[in-house]
Amino acid sequence: MKTKKSGKLAVKILMIVLMAVIGLMILLPFWAIFVGTFQEGNMLVRYGLNLSINLSEANLDNWVMLFTDSGDYFTWFSTVCSLLCCRLWEPC
Amino acid sequence: MKKFLYSRKAAPYVFILPFVVTFAVFWLVPLIKSGIMSTQKILPGQETFIGIDNFTRLFSDRIFLIAVGNSFKYMIFTLILLIPIPMILACLVNSKLVRGRFKNIFKASLFIPALTSVVVAGTIFRLMFGEMDTALMNQFIGLFGMEPVKWLKGAATGFVALLTLACWRWWGVNMMYFLSGLQSIPEDYYEAASIDGATTWQKFIKITVPQLKPTFVYVLTISIYGGLAMFNESYMLYQGNNSPNNIGLTIVGYLYRQGIEKNDMGYASAVGVVLLVIVLAINITQLVATGTFKKEDDK
Amino acid sequence: MVFNSVFLTVLQVVGTLLISAFVAYGFAAYEFRFKNFFFVIVLLIMSVPFEMLMLPLYVQINDMGLSDSYAAVLLPFLANAMTIFFFRQYLVGMPKEIIEAGRIDGATEYGIFFKLIMPIMKPSFAAMAILNGMNSWNNFLWPLLVLRSSDKYTLPIGLNTLVTPYGNNYDLLIVGSFFSVLPILVLFLCFQKYFIEGMTAGAVKG
Numbered sequence: 001m002k003t004k005k006s007g008k009l010a011v012k013i014l015m016i017v018l019m020a021v022i023g024l025m026i027l028l029p030f031w032a033i034f035v036g037t038f039q040e041g042n043m044l045v046r047y048g049l050n051l052s053i054n055l056s057e058a059n060l061d062n063w064v065m066l067f068t069d070s071g072d073y074f075t076w077f078s079t080v081c082s083l084l085c086c087r088l089w090e091p092c
Numbered sequence: 093m094k095k096f097l098y099s100r101k102a103a104p105y106v107f108i109l110p111f112v113v114t115f116a117v118f119w120l121v122p123l124i125k126s127g128i129m130s131t132q133k134i135l136p137g138q139e140t141f142i143g144i145d146n147f148t149r150l151f152s153d154r155i156f157l158i159a160v161g162n163s164f165k166y167m168i169f170t171l172i173l174l175i176p177i178p179m180i181l182a183c184l185v186n187s188k189l190v191r192g193r194f195k196n197i198f199k200a201s202l203f204i205p206a207l208t209s210v211v212v213a214g215t216i217f218r219l220m221f222g223e224m225d226t227a228l229m230n231q232f233i234g235l236f237g238m239e240p241v242k243w244l245k246g247a248a249t250g251f252v253a254l255l256t257l258a259c260w261r262w263w264g265v266n267m268m269y270f271l272s273g274l275q276s277i278p279e280d281y282y283e284a285a286s287i288d289g290a291t292t293w294q295k296f297i298k299i300t301v302p303q304l305k306p307t308f309v310y311v312l313t314i315s316i317y318g319g320l321a322m323f324n325e326s327y328m329l330y331q332g333n334n335s336p337n338n339i340g341l342t343i344v345g346y347l348y349r350q351g352i353e354k355n356d357m358g359y360a361s362a363v364g365v366v367l368l369v370i371v372l373a374i375n376i377t378q379l380v381a382t383g384t385f386k387k388e389d390d391k
Numbered sequence: 392m393v394f395n396s397v398f399l400t401v402l403q404v405v406g407t408l409l410i411s412a413f414v415a416y417g418f419a420a421y422e423f424r425f426k427n428f429f430f431v432i433v434l435l436i437m438s439v440p441f442e443m444l445m446l447p448l449y450v451q452i453n454d455m456g457l458s459d460s461y462a463a464v465l466l467p468f469l470a471n472a473m474t475i476f477f478f479r480q481y482l483v484g485m486p487k488e489i490i491e492a493g494r495i496d497g498a499t500e501y502g503i504f505f506k507l508i509m510p511i512m513k514p515s516f517a518a519m520a521i522l523n524g525m526n527s528w529n530n531f532l533w534p535l536l537v538l539r540s541s542d543k544y545t546l547p548i549g550l551n552t553l554v555t556p557y558g559n560n561y562d563l564l565i566v567g568s569f570f571s572v573l574p575i576l577v578l579f580l581c582f583q584k585y586f587i588e589g590m591t592a593g594a595v596k597g
Contacts (some may be wrong), residue, residue: 011161012190014192016194019185019198020198021313023197024201026263029217029260030204030572032220032228034569036219036565037569045219047222047226048219048220048222048228049227050227050229053230061562062562065562065563066563066567098500100500103417104417104422104426106417107417107420107504109413111429111433111470111475114411115432115470119436121451122444202447203586204576208529209528211475212550264416319439320440321442323442344440344442347443352536357450361447365443367440368439371439
């Protein structure tokens with residue numbers, strides 16, 4: 001009886017580890033692009049995306065450009081937010 | 093007139109009218125047109141009937157055959173990678189050994205890639221499969237002591253990139269299909285089997301697998317369709333429709349190239365007709381083989 | 392560009408849902424001639440690759456003078472086969488007494504649909520709204536074909552134009568891509584249940 005119980009525990013741990021690994025692998029590209037937003041575009045094309053932040057070259061230039069050069073994003077964000085509020089408020 | 097429109101006899105036709113109109117204008121007419129165009133040589137303002145010349149030209153077109161080969165290869169690999177693995181993952185999520193919240197996080201994280209536009213996914217993967225040793229995938233194989241690879245330049249490695257992208261985007265969705273299939277199996281079946289002394293493995297083979305069959309057939313059908321009609325992924329990964337030596341060219345890619353880029357509509361329509369015949373033939377065979385039609389007759 | 396995407400998404404979702412529900416009710420609530428014939432067509436459309444119809448449809452849109460307009464992007468998908476199918480499955484299980492009660496109260500056939508049926512369809516609307524919204528937000532190939540002027544572009548095509556053989560703007564592409572995932576991600580985290588219901592709707596009845 002004792003061996004059966006510990007066997008079950010081992011299976012459980014194995015499953016959790018497996019699911020955690022797969023889940024993390026699936027989310028890695030999102031981390032990669034998030035980190036990429038702080039790097040200069042031409043550097044990315046040359047060296048490719050990876051997971052580490054090169055702190056010495058990291059900057060917020062891209063983000064600043066997104067919010068200043070392309071004002072569209074503001075319209076968009078407020079629209080999505082108001083849509084979201086409507087849906088949340090509406091009793092389902 | 094108004095009275096007639098409001099009568100119970102006319103109402104159903106009014107209800108389905110929008111569908112019939114859209115169907116006629118945006119599906120039936122183009123479908124017939126596509127059949128007609130495939131037998132024509134089309135120059136601006138001038139259409140000549142040339143019979144099956146487009147088709148004979150198609151089957152001796154080396155590049156078209158490459159495209160067909162690529163689409164089939166892609167479809168077969170996606171069937172291998174995108175059906176069994178999500179099925180196993182769904183079984184993992186459905187098992188009672190793991191707690192609720194952890195399961196939900198797992199489900200969500202697998203599903204999130206399906207929310208991204210193919211443009212975003214293609215951009216991320218193009219950069220992750222970069223050529224230098226600092227790109228993520230080269231760092232990864234570097235862990236096993238392998239030399240950096242120029243992923244997108246080679247036929248086999250380019251395919252690895254395409255398939256990785258496909259797995260990333262579709263594992264979660266297919267897992268959800270299987271999960272909803274698993275959850276619709278009545279609990280009593282398993283309880284009855286437990287009373288009869290069945291082992292977990294027996295329960296899996298005798299109950300889970302047969303009950304999952306409709307889901308399996310559905311996923312198979314859409315995977316065949318999706319695999320053969322793939323275009324966006326390759327278009328984004330290779331920054332356009334021109335991959336080195338056509339290693340990423342698919343049937344739809346060839347249709348796009350001939351019809352839009354080279355403006356040879358007649359020839360492109362022939363490509364479309366061939367694609368339709370292939371997809372329908374494979375899917376009908378598959379549905380007959382799995383006995384889906386028979387079940388409909390019984391009803 | 393972003394506003395265009397939102398605008399198109401909203402328009403497409405509202406239009407598709409209303410029209411598809413309308414049609415689905417016709418299939419679910421009535422017996423009439425050719426009903427099975429038309430329903431088989433709905434099923435057939437679900438299995439014809441859109442990519443195959445793309446070219447003749449493109450020619451036709453040009454002939455109709457609709458090229459480079461949002462109508463061209465929206466119209467072909469308004470009576471969406473998949474959505475009709477889902478609503479019909481949902482409505483078939485609805486009790487017929489509601490319709491009878493409506494008739495006794497003197498409502499017209501259409502009044503019954505708008506006043507009595509639409510409210511009970513609400514839960515299925517949520518699932519389909521999210522599915523259609525997701526497809527419309529991420530739609531790429533068809534808008535790429537029909538939209539020409541850059542001020543009409545949707546987000547995916549707009550992002551795509553940042554990368555050309557003549558010069559790349561990866562600075563904006565990366566941050567724009569990352570940012571474009573956020574709203575749909577927030578929606579997903581809030582309405583996970585409906586997302587999954589919508590996606591798996593087709594598989595349930597096999």
